[in-house]
Amino acid sequence: MVASVTSLGRNGLYDWLIQRVTAVILASYTVFLLGYLVLSPDLTFAQWSGLFGHTAMRIFSLLALLSIGAHAWVGLWTISTDYIKPAGIRVCFQAACGVVMFAYVVWGVEILWGL
């Protein structure tokens, strides 16, 4: 079994499972939000902010946000280990991706809770 210290789940099987679970969450969120936007052509600010004011929507959004972090980490880790051979550049790329992901999560929390 190949294990790498930089992979999220420490081995391929956990990474595989993390990728599937987060994929299902992200697919549900995408279908819900796109569906909502398609079905509300005359969306107003009151409706829109009301939607994101619901605790359920905030939980769903935070879940999706954290899923993006984990999903993108597994995906970008896979790509970087496949295509970037020099270890130094690969670690820098992974570190940059990690910082961006962390920033997305913090930014998302700020947006959702209006901080």
Place this chain on the structure above:
Amino acid sequence: MDNKRPVNLDLTKFSFPLPALTSIVHRVTGFALFVGLVFLMYSLDLSLESEQGFATVKEGLDHPLAKLIIWGVVSALLYHLVAGVKHLVMDMGIGETLEGGRNGALIVIAVSVVLIVLAGVWIW
């Protein structure tokens, strides 16, 4: 590993089978979404900030360049979603043969093209 074996890694000379191409596009769209997310997050931030911010996003989306960017991000999202669902279907043991892999790739292309065109109609 025997290092004397001949290696031909000239990508321009490769003939990629369809499932290989759909797999590469799945990766490319995944990375594109990671970058494109900044536009979605910025729009969400602005639209939830205030009534004016919401109006700014609505007006901004009338701009042809903004429409192109949002269509690009939504297209990447739709393709990535469809190709991801194919992965889940294959995890259930469906379409794991060579022929099944080819058919799966064809279905992914067909379904995502339809969805991307529909998304274009919706955005414009």
